[in-house]
Amino acid sequence: MPELRRITSADVARRAGVSRATVSYVLNATPGQSISPATRDRVLEAASGLGYAPSAAARTLRTGRSDVVLCLLPDWPIGNEVGNLLGNLSTALAREGLTFVAHPGSREDRPIAEIWKAITPAAVLSFTDFSDGETEAMQAAGVALVVALLGRAGRHALELELPQQLTGRRQAEHLTGTGHRSLGYAYPDDPRLRIFADPRLAGVRAAAGGEPVVRTVPLDPVAAAVAVDRWCAEGVTGICAYNDEVALAVLAGARRLGLTAPRDLAVIGVDDIPAARLAVPPLTTVTTDQGALAAHLATTVVAAISGRSAPLLSAADLVRVVIRESA
Amino acid sequence: MPELRRITSADVARRAGVSRATVSYVLNATPGQSISPATRDRVLEAASGLGYAPSAAARTLRTGRSDVVLCLLPDWPIGNEVGNLLGNLSTALAREGLTFVAHPGSREDRPIAEIWKAITPAAVLSFTDFSDGETEAMQAAGVALVVALLGRAGRHALELELPQQLTGRRQAEHLTGTGHRSLGYAYPDDPRLRIFADPRLAGVRAAAGGEPVVRTVPLDPVAAAVAVDRWCAEGVTGICAYNDEVALAVLAGARRLGLTAPRDLAVIGVDDIPAARLAVPPLTTVTTDQGALAAHLATTVVAAISGRSAPLLSAADLVRVVIRESA
DNA sequence: CTGTTAGCGCATTCAG
DNA sequence: CTGAATGCGCTAACAG
Numbered sequence: 001m002p003e004l005r006r007i008t009s010a011d012v013a014r015r016a017g018v019s020r021a022t023v024s025y026v027l028n029a030t031p032g033q034s035i036s037p038a039t040r041d042r043v044l045e046a047a048s049g050l051g052y053a054p055s056a057a058a059r060t061l062r063t064g065r066s067d068v069v070l071c072l073l074p075d076w077p078i079g080n081e082v083g084n085l086l087g088n089l090s091t092a093l094a095r096e097g098l099t100f101v102a103h104p105g106s107r108e109d110r111p112i113a114e115i116w117k118a119i120t121p122a123a124v125l126s127f128t129d130f131s132d133g134e135t136e137a138m139q140a141a142g143v144a145l146v147v148a149l150l151g152r153a154g155r156h157a158l159e160l161e162l163p164q165q166l167t168g169r170r171q172a173e174h175l176t177g178t179g180h181r182s183l184g185y186a187y188p189d190d191p192r193l194r195i196f197a198d199p200r201l202a203g204v205r206a207a208a209g210g211e212p213v214v215r216t217v218p219l220d221p222v223a224a225a226v227a228v229d230r231w232c233a234e235g236v237t238g239i240c241a242y243n244d245e246v247a248l249a250v251l252a253g254a255r256r257l258g259l260t261a262p263r264d265l266a267v268i269g270v271d272d273i274p275a276a277r278l279a280v281p282p283l284t285t286v287t288t289d290q291g292a293l294a295a296h297l298a299t300t301v302v303a304a305i306s307g308r309s310a311p312l313l314s315a316a317d318l319v320r321v322v323i324r325e326s327a
Numbered sequence: 328m329p330e331l332r333r334i335t336s337a338d339v340a341r342r343a344g345v346s347r348a349t350v351s352y353v354l355n356a357t358p359g360q361s362i363s364p365a366t367r368d369r370v371l372e373a374a375s376g377l378g379y380a381p382s383a384a385a386r387t388l389r390t391g392r393s394d395v396v397l398c399l400l401p402d403w404p405i406g407n408e409v410g411n412l413l414g415n416l417s418t419a420l421a422r423e424g425l426t427f428v429a430h431p432g433s434r435e436d437r438p439i440a441e442i443w444k445a446i447t448p449a450a451v452l453s454f455t456d457f458s459d460g461e462t463e464a465m466q467a468a469g470v471a472l473v474v475a476l477l478g479r480a481g482r483h484a485l486e487l488e489l490p491q492q493l494t495g496r497r498q499a500e501h502l503t504g505t506g507h508r509s510l511g512y513a514y515p516d517d518p519r520l521r522i523f524a525d526p527r528l529a530g531v532r533a534a535a536g537g538e539p540v541v542r543t544v545p546l547d548p549v550a551a552a553v554a555v556d557r558w559c560a561e562g563v564t565g566i567c568a569y570n571d572e573v574a575l576a577v578l579a580g581a582r583r584l585g586l587t588a589p590r591d592l593a594v595i596g597v598d599d600i601p602a603a604r605l606a607v608p609p610l611t612t613v614t615t616d617q618g619a620l621a622a623h624l625a626t627t628v629v630a631a632i633s634g635r636s637a638p639l640l641s642a643a644d645l646v647r648v649v650i651r652e653s654a
Numbered sequence: 655c656t657g658t659t660a661g662c663g664c665a666t667t668c669a670g
Numbered sequence: 671c672t673g674a675a676t677g678c679g680c681t682a683a684c685a686g
Contacts, residue, residue, distance in 0.1 A: 008677090018657075019657065019658050024680060039657080056447050057388040061384040061664065061678080062662075064663080078407075087405075094437040099437065099446070103426070103428050104410070105417030105418050113380065119383065119428070120383050220604070244602075245605075252605040274572045275600070278546065278548060278572070335663090335664060335665085337665095345671075345672085347666090347672095348666080351665060355665095361671085385664035388664080388678060388679095389665050390666070
């Protein structure tokens, strides 16, 4: 078992027969420094030969900024879509030399400050809002950018708000486009989902002819059946569900009542989870191009870190309806 | 806009009228140092008054170790269950003063070294295996613990291998317990899921009377129907599915053939996703106690970081069958 | 041009 | 309870 010691830039310098400064200049390709190709190669070779890995801690300490982008996850269960978004975001940021990490778990477990203090990120993304104090503290500590994706609007551009609204619009448009005049909205049971549900519902409101009949639908066939029963009694013929799971619940509820979609009740979900196409009947739903969304988010982060202004999101093509049989 | 400067321990020391060393001793409650309560209070008060947050980078640089636990996520879509596990893990580690972060995205985007170099974690968890070189490099860089959760066995204790096998066992046991003699295994379409699927299948093999008939089942009703058709022709009456989604596909395939579960074909899934109870018929499935599993993983990490030996996982109660109607 | 010296950033910790 | 050294990389100022 070899004695494992950390390899530092001093080791590389020694091996290459140069100073540590030179090593730094070569490895960072510092502009405005002219180093002879021969020296350069020697340094490069020494570095890779030794397997040199600069200490992120030292670099962060010195520059006051790491290349890590931290995403604070909400404490509700993250589904496929969010997972997908995170993966795409990670890929997109990697292309910019940034390391993406996500912190799951509620803010109650660990005060949010503990987390960014431990990471010293270049940017922090959050689905929910920060308090003013939190934002200030982070910026004081050198965090370049703080972005809230959803929540009450403030000085932040709520980057995810628009796509969510658009999602609702598309649902309502599809239903009204297929002749449904009286819509219902199947709201999720879990209060933590409000920050997603509210903008979606707002989108439905904006696109629907009249005010949709909102009803909370638990992920349970029996409970869902009573919601469906009432909707039908009120003459509602089309349901926009918060997501595919809620849509599946609506479908299950309808089935219990002997109703079939889309004839007795049209249902449209959100997300296009795998179970959607396997449902009875296959679920019509709305999907978001997570890759494009992630690319935009990445651009926003990079722009802000380097002081440039971020481009606007062109949301139009981001969201589209997947037509199957339920609506 | 106030000029925001980072508050350092020197600021606290100045305000409290003591040296930086004293500040450090007080704030870290360093054992073997006797500091008078009066001084202690002055330091504490100064620190909170100024909103002092120790620089993680400096601390990491000095101690050579951060309090961050990094989890490398696989590049396949992470579902609810993994998300759940991560959340629980985060909570469990937070109780130990450790910060949990996850890095999504494939290793191709960013060489794995880039990632831990940017974080300097105390421990690294991964679902897949590391190469020997990677492990060595990490340990050389001061990473205390490297754990692979699944993959080819080596010097690591593959912590997740056992629960996965147990999952398969429970599926097979339930089916044989309800009179099924000839079992099929519905293998996932996505090759990236092998590391999960193989231990589960091994569990089924171990618990089933004979060798199950393995068939790949895509998440598509038509394709699933042909698989089901062949199973039935071979006299298979019970299907263990890789997970609930695959089980849903089997159910959809059976429905296309005019077969109904569980009479013509019993199906059991894994995960108990929300869609499972909403399926037609409601899906019998196997769940893992993610909280308990996360607690064990957290204990393992903490033990290893502090040099103690980790307890063995008592997996018996971890996995249980949720009986509904499909099997 | 090419490369070096020196000091900084911040918390920890040993010897006083 | 304090002074001073330490961990590692960056970079302005400077010498050959």
